[in-house]
Amino acid sequence: MSETSAIAAAAHTATARTVGDRVGGVFSFPDPVNEVSARLVAGGVVLLSAATIALSQRWLTALIAYGFIARVASGPTLSPLGQLVTRVVVPRLPVAARPVPGPPKRFAQAIGATFSVAAAVLALGFGLSTAAYSVLGALIAAATLESVFGVCLGCKLFALLMRAGAIPPEVCERCANIAIEPRGPA
Secondary structure (H helix, E strand, C coil): CCHHHHHHHHHHHHHHHHHHHHHHHHCCCCCCEEHHHHHHHHHHHHHHHHHHHHCCCCCHHHHHHHHHHHHHHHCCCCCHHHHHHHHHHHHHCCCCCCEECHHHHHHHHHHHHHHHHHHHHHHHHCCCHHHHHHHHHHHHHHHHHHHHHCCCHHHHHHHHHHHCCCCCHHHCHHHHHCCCCCCCCC
């Protein structure tokens, strides 16, 4: 290999690595997660979902679904609500960060994505507003438990699945100690 070819190959590898690092950085989930931020995002989901139902604005189901999908894919990075909470709201609060393991929170976001996508498909794809709003009602209940009481149902399910062996311990070794009891308000 000539010197010019070697330099070109090294430059290509460095460029590919840099692009891969950037893409990997965007599509990664934080670990640990600040529970204060997670609870505030859940509160935002409650408000947005309640507004969707109260104002009968079916198109908002797509926005809610996008937010969950974005948070599963990248944590707060691609989520407008996640960005608002982590960059604007939390830094202004006189509350200490409360780090918790990331994998259970990502699992909970994936459950929220499933519910919100189902609501969007029902509302926008089939015009079934009542069914969509019923699904959003379940989402509101779960997000209210998270935001008000610090009870993350998805996290509890994650812990149960780990105990049952359905989720391998290497996914989250720190998660073996997640309590089944609620932690209470922050």
